[in-house]
Amino acid sequence: MYWEQDKECMPRADLEQLQLERLQSTLYRVATHVPFYRRKFRELNIDPDGFRSLEELQTLPFTTKDDLRNNYPYGLFAVPLRDIVRVHSSSGTTGTATVVGYTKNDIKNWSNLTARVLAGAGVGKDDVVQIAFGYGLFTGGFGLHYGAERIGASVIPISSGNTKRQIQIMQDFKTTALICTPSYALLLADTMLEMNININALDLRFGLFGGEPWSEGMRNEIQTKLNIIATDNYGLSEVMGPGVAGECQERKGLHINEDHFLIEIIDPETLEPVEPGETGEVVLTTLTKEGFPVIRYRTRDLTRLIEEPCPCGRTMRRMERILGRTDDMLIIKGVNVYPMQIEAILFDIKGTEPHYQIIVEREGRLDKVTVMVEVVESIFFDQMKKQRQLVDLIKSRLASELGISVDVKLVEEKSLERFEGKAIRVIDKRKL
């Protein structure tokens, strides 16, 4: 299902023309209205009026989270505050919050882009959409809320938390589409299982999950447990919020809304673009934002681009699911390890539950990693031998795929903490 077919399926040549036009006027605006960019362009001797092709994007400076923090709260706004109709703030996953502002047109574009994501995932005007993302300063709730309303769906703005009530409402209000973090979807599923609720009696058909990285194994688990089509969507408040990219029902990567955002994938070390299809850090430039445009924002999210066209007919390129964050990256005994790699392996092994925690410590001068993973009850109460075998299996899989040895501890079901928002998977005691 398309929302704006003429745009989502536009020929690449037309898209590139549009991107160039929009980028040129964005550069003019930031150079005129945002002192930070004006200074940066001057320092680097960049003439924003001389910008002639999308390939020249690489000559422009990056914008980082620190730049946003240094200009807290309104320093990077490109319009006077009186033109701002909404202020949001980053979820503060890492450190100090950052502030972003939206004009009336920004909110309109945002609604359209989240509507694209929702329509691509299967949501239509007959759907009842339960939005269990937090409302408030976090962009997740409001962003998808606008899109769902734009489509004409019935929106339940329940916000996050209160799992029992979520389930009650899901049953009573005949929710057909659930929107939350993937880890919360699993928590809902497990709670319903515990409450002996017949999943098949629910009206639920679609789930749109985002806000944290998740694996294919986790998708399968959610799809089976909730009997739905689960799609991934991506966004970040610094760039707009949800609506930057989203999966279509093919579920083979997230279509980037390239008419509104330019994407680059760079090597986070060298800052050079990676080879096509290689994994690296996502860098985004906004093309239509009025209130808070950003040039080459380093997202710290890691993924790769999929250049092949998608069978769904959209011409917007896809990116693979977020594989992790550059600041999630653990350097263990000199090896780069992402929690998502560990998750993918755990999901592959029978008998484990999709709840885990990675603990990194330093013993003497050596790093030590312990993966705590929940296992199904039957194994836990069974003989020691079976447990031993499972531990060995996980250890050897992790060792062969990560290249480092890892300790594995099996824990009882539900003994690890559950999260209503973004899950905390890594505890790095080395820094404490």
Next chain:
Amino acid sequence: MLKIKNLEAGYGKLRVLKRISMHVDPGEIVTIIGANGAGKTTLLYTISGIIKPTDGEINLFSTSLDKIKPEKIVSMGCSLVPEGRQVFATMSVKENLILGSYVQSKKKGYDKEGELQNIYNIFPVLKERKSQLAGTLSGGEQQMLAMGRALMAKPKLIMMDEPSTGLAPLIVKDIFQIIFRLRQAGNTVLLVEQNAKAALGIADRGYVLETGKIILQGPAQDLLDNNDVQRAYLGRDVDSQGASCEV
């Protein structure tokens, strides 16, 4: 239909257009708004081939306009309705219209009488006055004649330079309604206007030209909602109390 990348043009040493990129898709009304001297007319003249660009590229119907003569551009299907009408005052209305068919009349299967009838259907007043000298028409009628003359060439893209200039507000409304109807009949229009409100009111998309640069672009409604456009071109005091009550 029309794609322009990094276009630069001017007169002698004077650089009027500075790196213009824009496009027009089939079936759209696209407007270029801007103040006097922003470069609007220069842009239309450059597309028409009257002024040669010093840099950049223009693609019309997937053909590069580099080194193509103005008359060839008209016969490719791109007509200009110049600012100030510029009808031939001492010729009759009908003669003016027939002049517009000049490039087409050499082509096989061109039905001049049929086209004249089409024009008379769009502008009934021109039929009434077909034998009258064009110089005796009112300003609004002359504008219609200039539009009719351009349409006689059966353009795929019709470019209009300030059709509202010097016309009474009521007549401006008529002219814009006709432009809107032209689009509904399948024409593609590139409309250059100082009257930002009227132009954005009928356009699909717009570009804001300021001292030879495009400083803003987007759907016409977005530009109408943009506070910078409102302040600079719509004469609305968005910061006053009254404006905020209006919303």
